[in-house]
Amino acid sequence: MLETIEKPAEDKSNRLGITRVGGRLISEYWEDLFTARERGKKIVWYNGGALNPMFQAAGLAWCHGEAFAARLAAQRVEGPAQLAGAEYGYNAELCSYSRTHLGCSVLTLQGTEGDQTGVVGAHDQEVLAAKLPAPDFFVNNYAGCSTGQQWDGISYRVFGKKLPIFNISHPFLWGNRPDAGYLRGEEWEDASKFVAEQLRNLIEFLEQQTGRPFDHDALCESMTHIKRAAELRREGLALCKAKPAPATFWDWIASVAPINFLPGNQELVDYFAAVRDEISDRIDNGVSAVKDEKYRLYFDGIMNWNKLGFLSRKFAEHGVAVLAGRYIQNAFWQEPHLIDTSDPILGMAQHYLLCPTNHGAKTLEYLTLRDCEEYGLDGLVFHSTRTCRAFTGPQRLLAKAAQDKLGIPSIFFEGDVADASFYKDGILESRLVAMLEAIDVRRERGALPDGFSAIA
Numbered sequence: 001m002l003e004t005i006e007k008p009a010e011d012k013s014n015r016l017g018i019t020r021v022g023g024r025l026i027s028e029y030w031e032d033l034f035t036a037r038e039r040g041k042k043i044v045w046y047n048g049g050a051l052n053p054m055f056q057a058a059g060l061a062w063c064h065g066e067a068f069a070a071r072l073a074a075q076r077v078e079g080p081a082q083l084a085g086a087e088y089g090y091n092a093e094l095c096s097y098s099r100t101h102l103g104c105s106v107l108t109l110q111g112t113e114g115d116q117t118g119v120v121g122a123h124d125q126e127v128l129a130a131k132l133p134a135p136d137f138f139v140n141n142y143a144g145c146s147t148g149q150q151w152d153g154i155s156y157r158v159f160g161k162k163l164p165i166f167n168i169s170h171p172f173l174w175g176n177r178p179d180a181g182y183l184r185g186e187e188w189e190d191a192s193k194f195v196a197e198q199l200r201n202l203i204e205f206l207e208q209q210t211g212r213p214f215d216h217d218a219l220c221e222s223m224t225h226i227k228r229a230a231e232l233r234r235e236g237l238a239l240c241k242a243k244p245a246p247a248t249f250w251d252w253i254a255s256v257a258p259i260n261f262l263p264g265n266q267e268l269v270d271y272f273a274a275v276r277d278e279i280s281d282r283i284d285n286g287v288s289a290v291k292d293e294k295y296r297l298y299f300d301g302i303m304n305w306n307k308l309g310f311l312s313r314k315f316a317e318h319g320v321a322v323l324a325g326r327y328i329q330n331a332f333w334q335e336p337h338l339i340d341t342s343d344p345i346l347g348m349a350q351h352y353l354l355c356p357t358n359h360g361a362k363t364l365e366y367l368t369l370r371d372c373e374e375y376g377l378d379g380l381v382f383h384s385t386r387t388c389r390a391f392t393g394p395q396r397l398l399a400k401a402a403q404d405k406l407g408i409p410s411i412f413f414e415g416d417v418a419d420a421s422f423y424k425d426g427i428l429e430s431r432l433v434a435m436l437e438a439i440d441v442r443r444e445r446g447a448l449p450d451g452f453s454a455i456a
Contacts, residue, residue: 009313009317010291010317011313011316011317012290012291012292012313012316012317012319013248013250013289013290013291013312013313013315013316014287014288014289014290014291014316015248015250015251015254015289015312016247016251016254016275016278016279016289017278018271018274018275018278019251019254019255019275021271021274022254022255022257022258022271022275023254025258025262025267025271026071026257026258026262029261029262029263030068030071032061033061033062033063033132033133034131034132034133036061036133037133041059041060041061042059042060042061042136042137042209042210043060043061043062043063043133043134043135043136044060044061044062044063044135044136044137044138044139044209045062045063045065045132045135045137045138045139045152045155046062046063046064046065046138046139046140046141046152047064047065047066047098047101047140047141047142047148047151047152048066048140048141048142048143048145048148048168048352048355049141049142049143049351049352049355050064050260050261050332050333050351050352051139051141051202052064052261052262052263052264053219053222053223053226053264053344053348054199054202054203054206054219054348055206056218056219056222056263056264057214057215057216057218057219057222058206058207058210058214058215059210059212059215060206060210061133062261063132063133063135064260064261065097065098065101065151065152065155066097066101067257067260067261068100068101068104068132069081069096069097069098069100069101069104069417069418070097070257070303070305070417070418071257071305072100072104072128072129072418073096073100073305073306073417073418073419073420074305074306074308075128076306076420077128077129078096078100078129078306078418078419080103080107080129081100081101081103081104081107081129082096082099082100082103082418082419083103084103084104084106084107084110084129085099085100085102085103085106086099086103087106088102088103088106088158090102090103092419093386093387094147094387095145095147095148095151095387095388095417096386096387096416096417096418096419097417097418098147098148098151098154099387099418099419100129100418101151101155102151102154102155102158103129104129104130104132105155105158105159106158107129107130108130108131108132108133108134109134109158109159110130134159135155135159135163136163136209137163137164137165137166137209138152138155138156138163138164138165138166139152139165139166139167139168139202139205140152140153140165140166140167140168141168141170141352142170142355143170143172143352143353143355143357143358144170144172144355144356144357144358144359144390145355145357145388145390146390147390148390149167152165152167153165153167164205164209166201166202166205168195168198168199168202168352169194169195169198170191170195170352170353170355170358171187171190171191171194171195171353172358172360173187173188173191173353173358173359173360173363174187174360175187175359175360175362175363176360176362180362181363181366182363182366182367183335183338183350188353191353192346192349192350192353193346193349195349195350195352195353196345196346196348196349198349199345199348199349200345219344220341220342220343220344221264222263222264222265223264223339223341223344223347223348224264224341225264225265225266225268225269226259226264226268226333226339227333227336227339227341228269229258229259229264229268229269229271229272229333230259230272230332230333230334230336230339231336232269232272232273232275232276233255233259233272233275233276233332233333234334234336235276236272236275236276236279237252237328237329239276239279239280239283240279240323240375241323241374241375241376242283243293243296243376244288244289244290244293244321245288245289245290245293245296245321245323246279246280246282246283246287246288246289247278247279247282247289248289248290248312248321248322248323249299249322249323249324249325249328250308250311250312250322251275251289252328253303253308253327253328254308255271255272255275256303256327256328256332258271258272259272259332259333260332288321289316289321290315290316290319290320290321291316291319292319293319293320293321294318294319294320295318295319295320295321295378295379295436295439296320296321296322296323296375296376296377296378297315297320297321297322297323297377297378297379297380297381298322298323298324298325298368298371298372298375298377298379298380298381299322299324299325299327299380299381299383300325300326300327300368300380300381300382300383300391300395300398301325301326301327301382301383301384301385301388301391301392301395301415302327302383302385302388302391302417303327303383303417304383304385304415304416304417304420304423305417305418306418306419306420306423307415307420307423314428314429315432318432318433318436320432320436322381323375323377324371324372324374324375324377325371326356326364326367326368326391327356329367329371330354330356330367330371331354331355331356333351334351334354335350335351335354338350338351339351356391357390357391361394361397361398364394364397364398365397365398365401368380368398368401368402369401369402369405369406372402372406372408373406377408378408378439379408379409379410379411379435379436379438379439380398380399380402380408380409380410380411381410381411381413381432381435382395382398382399382410382411382412382413383413383415384412384413384414384415385415385416385417386414386415386416386419386422387416387417387419387422388416388417395412398410399412407442409435409438409439410435411428411431411432411434411435412431413427413428413431414427
């Protein structure tokens with residue numbers, strides 16, 4: 001009997017080549033961190049907003065907890081850290097970023113022997129998870145997420161409450177006062193000053209930990225590079241409004257790490273200049289990111305890092321260009337004009353407040369519908385991130401707003417940031433196909449249904 005061999009579907013995605021350079025920069029960063037202790041560097045572990053310019057100016061080595069958890073998940077080697085965390089007592093419903101990083105904390109303390117952990121059969125992966133150099137102190141900079149605000153406090157306990165810790169408190173931006181709006185209003189101004197003052201206190205804390213004066217000139221220099229890289233990133237994002245799209249959400253996901261935690265230097269600027277230039281060249285030469293682009297969608301939710309390449313190919317297979325999302329357009333130094341490079345503290349504080357989980361529904365609705373209109377999108381896909389309640393909380397409201405005000409449909413699927421076990425491909429596939437069929441029907445009918453109006 002002849003066996004039928006199913007041929008793999010054609011890969012219709014056409015990812016940017018330059019992201020491979022970004023991957024090299026990220027790998028070099030982590031290898032540098034792994035050996036920081038040997039070079040006499042003090043090491044800070046932190047979570048939340050991008051404090052790395054502060055640490056760079058203070059001459060520290062820095063480890064961003066979410067970033068390392070995401071990296072392990074992207075490499076599909078997060079298992080030993082999560083098992084170590086589970087053995088230590090962390091429940092599977094806890095944020096998988098924090099669960100992975102806390103597991104790394106346990107393994108870092110235990111060393112790489114592995115025999116006493118109960119985690120067996122994956123020693124090489126365990127060695128990587130345990131490779132983080134132990135911290136000298138912690139800084140927490142989390143906005144809009146109760147788990148994040150506790151994360152470093154729990155790490156502090158894992159290390160026996162013997163290391164210093166500094167917490168920055170961020171007011172939630174409710175946006176419900178009469179003068180409130182995105183980047184404006186008394187609430188925004190007061191919160192910005194409140195966080196900026198804490199950053200000045202952080203500088204004093206860093207001086208105590210390092211035993212030397214903080215280098216304000218170095219901070220200005222770092223933020224000058226980061227501001228320029230962020231401007232180039234915005235220019236590249238704007239170019240993706242072209243039809244067909246020259247690059248997609250997935251290309252920008254691959255470029256999150258460089259803008260989020262790599263050092264602010266000329267190499268960072270050069271990388272984002274190259275990203276923008278490759279996108280521009282694609283437009284000039286008629287090169288699209290998705291073969292035979294037919295649909296343009298929004299993706300809401302933190303990335304499922306185990307599935308980056310898979311989801312890129314999956315959506316492209318259906319002729320879908322995913323072009324915008326809260327995690328890309330509205331995060332990661334997304335408003336570079338706020339940064340005064342001669343005195344960057346206030347602009348930095350404002351960006352930390354602009355975390356995409358730190359807004360009330362009114363502002364999120366404004367940002368989401370704005371991006372849907374600007375990118376000419378046909379629908380929304382909500383990644384209902386299982387262990388991230390902060391991101392999933394407002395998604396039903398956003399879906400309703402998109403349907404009511406723009407007349408565009410949406411679907412939901414469950415997954416997670418760093419735990420592949422929550423993803424069920426059949427659910428996404430069936431719902432995606434159904435939504436694309438609905439879009440086809442709508443196109444056949446022409447204009448928006450009665451009662452729908454475009455956002456003002």
